[in-house]
Amino acid sequence: MAVDTPEGAVTGSARLEAPGWLEILTGGATYAAAFLLVAVLLPLVEDPAVHGIVGLVVSGAMGLVAFSAAVLVRIRGLSAFGIRRAKPRHLVVAALLGVAAYVLGTVAAIVYMVVSGDTQNVQTSYQAAAAGGWWSLAFAIIAGAVLTPLGEEAFFRGVLANAFLARYKAWIAVLASAAIFAVAHGINPVLPVAFVVGVLTALLFRWSGSIWPGVLLHGVNNATALLVPLLVTRAGV
Template identity: 65%
Template sequence: MTTATSQTYTKPTRRTAPGWPELLAGGAAYIGCLALVYLLLPLVENDAVAGVVGFVVSGAMGMVALAVAALVRIRGLAAFGIRRAKARHLLAGAGLGLVAFILGGIASAIYSTLSGDAQNVQSDYQAGAAAGLLGLVLTVIAGSIITPIGEEAFFRGVVANSLFNRFPAWLAVIASATIFAVAHGFNTVLPVAFVVGVLTALLFRRTGSIWPGVVLHGVNNVTATIIAPLAIAAATS
């Protein structure tokens, strides 16, 4: 995944980069998976189990959507950003993950104030992390590895990638981040997802690889949904 001697990124051309066919096919697959999740996930009655399953399913949906997009025109996965990243880019991703946590928290607080919506829609994830050592380990693995890989593979490797090759960079960043945010629903997570979407899209634009964004995404997820809530709970108990 990483090496300090990674090859220099060469921006793909319109002929080699994903475009509208991949975006539409992958998007249709993702929406189909999302519909199934909304129907089936509520059947999981245990909050802790639902949290772990939710993280895993989030990653799986992205991987399925990437697979469908890749099958439209058979090519190497490097065209979708599945390529090595330099160590400094991964470190930048880790640092930006903390930045995303801070900015996302501010954006979420503003959203809650303006909308009056203060519902904690990530309580299942926090329940999973609080369900003993096994629950914590599974939640960390699912939230910091599986979900980021799947979501970055689709939302950056397919969505942002396709838009970067059709529109000005600033518009592609905003559009792809908006799509990513809306996919998380109209709730307190929406502004957080938008912040993450902007930063990961910029990283993808700079590096041509999804892996720095995966690191950013993972750091943000584990900090926002696991570390911070557990720290607050411990401090107030």
């Protein structure tokens, strides 16, 4: 009897090629080292708009560097890390889920703030970048909606969620990888937003076997998060 499985599910020989703990630990250590370096150097950028743009750029760069380190541990085809073509329906669903992720993430952040009492806005520099004029907004969108999703999806889904999905039950892999992704954003109101994005992109990765739907979802979510506060402010709401 044939058993239905998600299109991107890792089975058979593909399971042997999927990244494992060696890739996770190598990429994770590289990501942590880059994070510490950024934590020391980024505060030196005093202009809020420039600080926001640089922050978005390094967020993507950290993921790409960690991904590269993980790939180089045991060199194999990039398709083992989800660098493969996605079908149109995967991308359409991803775009719609990007908007849903923003709505769900906003609700989750509000609940977090009410329950925890933590109301700090840790994205003021990103909002300053979006409000800094057309060129600043363009750079913020390129960095936040293209580079950041590319880097973070490459590592957190292409390596981390990928490795978990190949070895553990799907619900464990999805929730665990999303939790790690959320904690990587810090214990603040962004944590539940990152968790929502992490769950949805991990599910997309399991369904499609490709990181590109997750990159699109992540990009739509980030672009919406940059533009909505700007539009609300401009509208005087």
